[in-house]
Amino acid sequence: AQSVTQLGSHVSVSEGALVLLRCNYSSSVPPYLFWYVQYPNQGLQLLLKYTTGATLVKGINGFEAEFKKSETSFHLTKPSAHMSDAAEYFCAVSVNSGYSTLTFGKGTMLLVSP
Amino acid sequence: DTAVSQTPKYLVTQMGNDKSIKCEQNLGHDTMYWYKQDSKKFLKIMFSYNNKELIINETVPNRFSPKSPDKAHLNLHINSLELGDSAVYFCASSHARLEQFFGPGTRLTVL
Numbered sequence: 001a002q003s004v005t006q007l008g009s010h011v012s013v014s015e016g017a018l019v020l021l022r023c024n025y026s027s028s029v030p031p032y033l034f035w036y037v038q039y040p041n042q043g044l045q046l047l048l049k050y051t052t053g054a055t056l057v058k059g060i061n062g063f064e065a066e067f068k069k070s071e072t073s074f075h076l077t078k079p080s081a082h083m084s085d086a087a088e089y090f091c092a093v094s095v096n097s098g099y100s101t102l103t104f105g106k107g108t109m110l111l112v113s114p
Numbered sequence: 115d116t117a118v119s120q121t122p123k124y125l126v127t128q129m130g131n132d133k134s135i136k137c138e139q140n141l142g143h144d145t146m147y148w149y150k151q152d153s154k155k156f157l158k159i160m161f162s163y164n165n166k167e168l169i170i171n172e173t174v175p176n177r178f179s180p181k182s183p184d185k186a187h188l189n190l191h192i193n194s195l196e197l198g199d200s201a202v203y204f205c206a207s208s209h210a211r212l213e214q215f216f217g218p219g220t221r222l223t224v225l
Contacts, residue, residue: 034213036216038155041219042218042219043118043204043216043217043218043219044157044204044206044216045216046213046214046215049213051212088155090157101159101162101170102147102159102214103159104156104157104158106154106155106156107155107156107157
């Protein structure tokens with residue numbers, strides 16, 4: 001069975017600083033990996049995904065993530081944080097077991113201070 | 115032009131009541147899901163339907179019954195509501211193993 005670990009339930013950065021949200025996964029087969037963002041009282045919105053091919057993937061709002069198989073990681077980064085980036089971020093893994101099932105991490109709340 | 119919609123957005127009810135949440139997607143996807151998000155924001159899959167057929171049924175009390183009248187709709191009926199059912203319920207859809215698109219959620223409060 002697959003699993004996802006997100007290090008840090010809360011991450012605080014200053015506006016303009018680098019954002020780094022960590023995600024490690026466990027999977028016995030090649031995974032598909034996703035980052036979702038959830039703003040308060042809203043649903044989840046896809047930021048980016050890795051399926052196959054290029055290991056550095058770019059998403060919306062200036063976010064990117066790199067799939068590192070040797071480290072079983074898929075960390076999310078953004079060079080410069082904006083106040084509007086404050087939200088809950090979820091890493092998720094999907095494995096090809098016939099049908100798609102998403103297993104989510106416990107989420108990381110990103111706090112951005114002026 | 116909403117992709118995945120849910121109704122109602124808020125649902126407040128008494129213990130013991132029966133309630134339903136409706137979900138519709140206009141993306142032409144073949145797979146739909148129900149997730150429960152608890153008070154700590156943890157998301158857990160409850161059910162998944164592919165082409166109207168139940169394919170995932172996690173350990174969920176049998177008071178919860180999904181119904182898929184067609185590929186675009188997946189409803190969730192809950193019998194005999196309990197305090198512990200209070201949560202946000204999200205519907206999602208996808209095509210095969212590709213990314214899932216989520217609805218805005220239904221916040222259920224059981225008093």
